[in-house]
Structures are given as C-alpha cells and as structure tokens.
Amino acid sequence: MSAIVQFDHVHFAYNAGTDILSDLNLTFLPGQFYFVTGASGAGKTSLLKMIYLALRPYRGTVRIFGEDIMTLPERYIPALRQRIGIVFQDFRLIPELNVFDNIALPLRLDRKKESFIRSTVGRILMQIDLPDKAFHFPETLSGGEQQRIAIARALIRRPEILVADEPTGNIDVGLATSILHLLSALSKRGMTVIMATHDTHLLDRVPGARHIRLGKKGRVESVALLDQWSPVK
C-alpha cells in the first residue's frame, strides 16, 4: 500500500540551531489510525503542522498524497488542504459565528448548496451529541463542547486525512471514548487519522491503531502497532 503521508530524513527548526524535529522518517498509510504521543514540547504540534502544510522542513522531504510539498507550486496548496481535516489544539472557532455556521464553514468554502449544508451539519451535530446547540455561540459553550465543534468542522468535508491535535484534551473519559469510536469508525471507512495526545490510557481504545512516540530532540522513540511494542533505534 502506498503512503498517504511520507517523511524522509526530515529536519525542522523554528530557530536555526535548535532542531525541534531531527531526521524524522515516518510512513502514514491510508485508512490507518495513528496516535502521536510525547512529552509537552516534544514537537507533536509541529509534526502535525507539517502534515497540514503550515510548516516546511529545512531539510528532507515531506510527501502528502504523493506530492512533495517543497516543490509543490503555491497554487496547488489549497486543493491539498481541502482533502485534510484539522482539529486545532486551540480549536480556532470563529467567535462571531454560531455553532452551525462554524461547522458549515468548510462546506461554504466549497460553495455547497445550503440544503446540503443543513442536512450534513445537522447529522454531524447528532454524532457529536450537540443537536440542540446549533445556534449557540462558541463563547457560551464549555471547553469540551467547543472541542467537539472543532472536531465536527474538521470532519464535515469527509477528509482523506484527519489531523487532530489533542482532540480529547478537554473532555471526560466517556465522551473521549465515544469520539474515539467515531474517529476509528471513520478510519475503518478509509480516513487516515493522525492524532496527537497526552492521554496514553486512550491508546487501547482503538484496536489496530499505531503509536508514534516522540522523544528527546524530536527523534522518534518508537513506532508500535497497538500492544506490539517495538522500540526504534
């Protein structure tokens, strides 16, 4: 199976001299579920940002959908991003828009019909268990509710890749488990899930998931299939 995201000898630094990620080699396969863990500051968010084309390595190659992002002309980037759903660590909901309009944003960018938008958003509001909050504004919602709206917005386009940065950081174990079930079901239908998390106890909720552990100086400490621990040199 060919990789949907491929990192080859990737080096990344915000400031020259201090590598956040160094010599990263990773292969993400379509339809798989990946957990990315590591201590705070290990570089999880930075790794995800490279996948959604917000950061570029200073050395090495990153391929997304087979495209080398270093040589890809600027004008093709929006089309690639439209195939990737992003759950930001800080949600990034638009405060002036209500829940419905926030979730509908990607579909509106795609100029979908309002009738399609209404039914699609309505369905996903049920899936995240917030059917009665459609016309509330983000600031009137709890952290966990905002987080679920951020997840809904990332999923609304049925992306090929879901990049989720701590999507369960603000919700209790019960809700987190149901979100994980949703994501894992979607991944079984072909969506690649790449999820950064602190909660190592969530890992066993997704059978068959792979676990990428980032260690010191942005090196990959291990890549493991669930419960099949295999340290990487």
Added chain:
Amino acid sequence: MKKPQLFTFPDQNLLGEAPLSKTLSWLVALMVALMALALLFAVAVHQRAVFLHGQLADRLTVQIIEADPASRDRQKDTAVAILQTLPSVKSVHALSQQELEKLVEPWLGPDAESEITLPALVDFTILPHGNRQLIAEKIHRVAPSASLDDHGSSGAALLAFLDLVTGLLWGVIFSIAIATIAIIALAVRSAVNSCQDKIILLSLLGAERSRIAGLFRYKTGYAVLKGSIVGSGIAVLSAILCIRLLVALPTPILHSDNINFLPLFFIAFLPMVAVIIGVMTAHIIVLRMVEKK
C-alpha cells in the same frame, strides 16, 4: 438576529460581522460630500466663466460725451452708419433715450435727465478676428468725442480669476480623492490585521487567496457604497438648497431657466467610482498581506 441586507453575496457571512469599522462609511460619506460639492462648485464657476466670456468677449460700446445734443446725435448717427459698413462688426445697437435713463436710474434717481447730460451709447459686437484698433480709429475720425469701451479686455481679469478658482477647485477634488483612497486603504489594512487569525484559518481550510480577498472586496465595497450614497445625497441636497436660495434673492444671481442640472446627474456616478476604487484597493491590500503569510 440577522440584519436585513440590501445586497447579498454568497461569502458575506463567512467571517461574521463586517470586520471593517463603521467609521469607514461615515468618513467616505464626508469625503464624497466634500468632493461632490467641490465638483458642483467647480462646474458652476466654469459655466459662469464660459457664460461671461460669451457675453463680454465680443462686445464693445461707443461712448459719445458731448454737451451739445445736436452734435451728440449727429456723431452718434455717423458712428452707427460707419459701424454698419464694417465687415468685422456683427451687430450694432444705439441705445434709446429710455434705455439710457433706465441704465442710470439706479445711480441718479428717476429724474436724472433734466440735470445731467447723458452720453450717447452705441453697443456693438464684433467677429472674433475684428481689429478693435482699426474700428476705434474709424469712429474717432467721424465722431471726435467718441471713446471706445472694450468689455472683453475689462472682463479678462475677472475671467482669469474664475479660471484660477476652477483650477484650485480641481486641485481640491484631486486631493480629496487621494485622501479617500488613503482612508479606504488604512481601514482595509487594519481590518485585515485584526482578522489575521481568521485569514490564516480560512487558508488552512483550503481557501484560495483570491477567495479571501473577495470577502474584503465585498465588505469594503458595501461600506464605501453606503457612505458614498449618503455623501452624494448630502451634496445634491445642499446644492439644490443653494440654487433655490440664489434664485430667490431680491436681485437673483441665478435664473432658474439657465441652471444646468447635468452636474447633479454626474454626482450620481461618484458612488460607483468610489466603490470601484474601494474594491480595487481592498483586493490589492489583501492579496499582498495574505502573500506574506
């Protein structure tokens, strides 16, 4: 609660409320009102100058100051006869006694004639190439008491002044236009700055740069349109008020039958020009700012 909107645009609610400050509309209204008034004033002054030029440029008057009425009338008649033979003279009109009395009445009162000897006056107009010097000499030969009054040369200073005023007004209009563009540019720039997070978000969600610029094009165009309609409305209303006041004066400066309303229609195009300028400014600024991301 959604406010009813005059124009709809598919993307208009993508970012929520207009990120442009409401002040922009008011500033544009003020600038457009000033610009429209200056424009109306410039056109009025120019038209006045053209009118005066037409009235004065080819008009001359022969003035015969002679105490002896018989000699005066004789000189007047010969002057008229001579003028009528000259090919460069278009028309000749000797003022009658009544016309003369009417002319001096405002200065001397109704019974002036009995005490003061009035000069004889002959108005005439010449063709543009007519030689004033030659005409003056010919008249002088037959009417020694005649002097020639050339309205064209006495009006030249006034016309030059009116031209200067018109030029200055165009300068003012140009400056206001530049200032308006600057105001729009500053407003768009600060709106784009305050929306940077949203712009980055839209771009991460896969929105093209031109699409993001489109949001600001729309918002700017709408704000400028509102402002400039209000502004030109104010200008047209105050122009109409001015015209009515001037027509109603005891000695009207304007007559309602020679007012040119065309400039008022021209003002109606100002909002369109302002909107085009606003939209183009917004487009350029947003593209440049998004490019830096």
